Amino acid sequence: MTETRAFQKIFTKITKITKATCSLNADGIGNEELAIVNGKLAQVVKIIGNEVTLQIFSGTEGIPTDAEVIFMGKPPALKVGDDLGGRFLNAYGRPIDGGPELMGQEREIGGPSVNPVRRKQPSELIATGIAGIDLNNTLVTGQKIPFFADPDQPYNQIMAMVALRAQADKIILGGMGLTNDDYLYFKSVFENAGALERIVAFINTTENPPVERLLVPDMALSAAEYFAVEKKQKVLVLLTDMTLYSDALSIVSNRMDQIPSKDSMPGSLYSDLAKIYEKAVQFPDGGSITIIAVTTISGGDITHAIPDNTGYITEGQLFLRRDTDIGKVIIDPFRSLSRLKQLVIGKKTREDHSQVMNASVRLYADAANAKTKLENGFDLTDYDERTLAFAKGYSDKLLAIDVNVDTDTMLNTAWKLLSDNFAKEEVGMKEELVKKYWPETKE
């Protein structure tokens, strides 16, 4: 890894080895310091007296009791500089694209938090062209938001699409447990879009050891902080898949004999995830870090500890669901939410945005009730029929992820759908807005 230097401490007597950790007797070692054990990178996770426990990222397979342990005297770091642009790196921040070694300045990863009083309130809209996002769950720079998706949904494709439309200065991809196919997919999408110079990728694929993943978010966010703080750039960080990251956390905590809490996850899961997501920030001088992540869920269950803790940390979530009526993947309006949307809707978008959004979703909920009625074999009222017609149009023309239009067009489409199916009194909106925007001619 790094050349041995004279003052580094070398030990050769290991006293304990587990699947992920090894322990040895050593003095003068700092907490969270890096070490190299027979060429494998490791980090100090526990010190009791002179017994130091190291977590070996790539696993302890083949580590002998006389392994050579070199302590580096510093925590994990990344070399940051402009030469990061366009690079594909591994979880340790080393090139995997055949390019030259990084030359930049070494920076500790997982560094301190931003002082909350030095943050600025996010206020810049990120347009994606997808109505399920822009209309119902508008994104803002400095926000952190995950996609909640079942493993069979095209979340990586959607994320790549959002990233390319978002007009960020830099896109930083943190891939954790990516299949090799998805890794190559991201690479080719970014290449084809001619966006490669704006990309930095930290990749841990399914071929790499799982515990290595734990370094990926911190690496990606250290790179992001460099561009956002020092270059004042708008940085978009993509993290996929945070469920696989959390699984790696539970492996480590299990090997450290910690008492598991809900769903076998470590009790510190909330704090561990918050440390990553809270790196999303709007700096006062223009730089920002926006995090879009993927949390895969099982059968739509968001009560599992991973999506549950994530939801309490992130500023909303985008919930992908296949709509069987139209046969497309939609952004579910009930389960999805962008907490920062009220900072921009009606301010950076048209005045009717908030009410149109709420009325449409309310009527879409009525349609869901009507559907239940239908399934239970009851007759539908005229109103029920109309909500169903509305819901179908709403799914197809607005919620489907293949929609790509601007916000005004989305609003006009929504008004059209409302007026096609309902009377003015039924939409329950502010009268002055109805007067102004209700399309007078019916088809």
Place this chain on the structure above:
Amino acid sequence: MQTKGKVYGIISNLVIVNTEGVVAQNEICMINHEGTPLMAEIIKVSGNQAFVQVFESTRGIKVGTDVEFTGGMLEVTLGPGILSRNYDGLQNDLDKMEGVFLRKGDYTYPLEEDKKWSFKPLAAVDDTVTAGSWLGEVTENWMPHKIMVPFKMEESYKVKWLADEGEYLASDKIAVVTCDKGRDHDITMIQKWPVKIPIKAYVNKPRPFKILETGLRMFDTLNPLAEGGTGFIPGPFGCGKTVLQHAISKQAEADMVVIAACGERANEVVEIFSEFPELEDTRTGRKLIERTTIIANTSNMPVAAREASVYTAMTIAEYYRSMGLKILLLADSTSRWAQALREMSNRMEELPGPDAFPMDLPAIISNFYARAGYVELPNGKTGSITFLGTVSPAGGNLKEPVTESTKKAARCFYALSQQRSDSKRYPAIDPTDSYSKYIDYEEVREYMKQNIAPDWHDKVVEAKNYLLRSKEAQEQINILGDDGVPIDYHIVFWKGELVDFIISQQDALDETDRFCPMKKQKFMLYKVLEITDREFEFENFDEVAFWFKKVINVMRQMNFSDFETDDFEKYHNELIEILKEK
């Protein structure tokens, strides 16, 4: 002689220290990390080893590092200058810290060192005083800030000397008092108090009897929170806990609001930082920030300080309560605090209780809630702390340990419902599951009788009954189908919908509707009940829905219009016309 020690072990933010003398549980120590002292608190002692939780990242700490014990518990500094300030969980002034990023061991003074306060004496020489007695006052952001005998002074004293009216630093001597033994004590405007111990400078803690107005119909009308009362808001993520708490912090009728952002999102605190200096308090016309103190320990800040943050906030609230003020304390979220306890308990390898939480969690929560309350001070004045906490139940399941423990401690329960949130019925508080125990207090009923209307209590109960019956009717309709039930069921269902849409629901984003004054709440409730109390004849169920939707639509416009304006009257007249149809 202060006890010293050396670091022996490090497991995440738990550090084991070998001590060389006497130490106390909860004593604060400083770990000297490369020249920077890092604060830590003793949470367990075993032999000559102290287990301390470090309020900072422990990265880089080495075995053998020097540790100094301070001899005191975690304390806050109390004095004028706390209002409008943004603190971290340990009461460090965040604005005084340099740089964009928080630095380890950067501890800043919570008050203003150079500010002169204009002091006015309230006591006189030879007065007998005890802890909490008012010696004088200064004006802090237009609020009278009492300078009190420090709470730590437990005896009875005679005032020997009192400073004249004039300008003083907070650290200047403003009084000398003499104890029975004849010893003199100097008093300044500043005192310290350990956060884990309640300030008890009051003579009596009667049951709450007044309603604390919030401008939210779901609270004031349906489930009122009493001044000096306690309540909690549990709810899955995305149901509007934070929006609700922010609305209350802006609108509640309180002299001072203390907000403890405990392990939550930084951007939510930023929202307060940026909005409160701009927004006006509707009652006083002053900026909201003038009455607000924020304790921000966001989720990415050190976990141990998260636990401290709620205690810091409560102690500051108790200090101001002793001045005879009405304090509202909000904590978002108490679950994060419980999780911090769980993380430490786990690292100390304690036997876990349910969901790996420590066994004494229910006791810790109820002790904390018990610190709120309406109090009578020794001088006959009154003060109060109303406490409203949020709970973030794992998986939205209200049967988890934090929610259950809190339910036993708090008197009001505002259950946020995923289902209501999904259908955008905001605030997503379930009107039938939620309750306020205060509404059945004799004292509160008497207060409502005097201050709102003689039959108010009955009217509220009636409205709730309509909601309940509507829910039952809806279930029947869902089972039997629209045609399978008599039309009356539809009428019952829609009467409840009317109460729900007009009273329960409220648009937090609408400039007018977000704050509903009590007299408008009263008018709207009577108006709604005037309709629901009527008997109706309809041809078919479609007609029921159509007519009620018309009524709801026009009454929503009334909610969107300022009370007693032309606009409001216009919609009111429209309503009267619609009512004539039936």
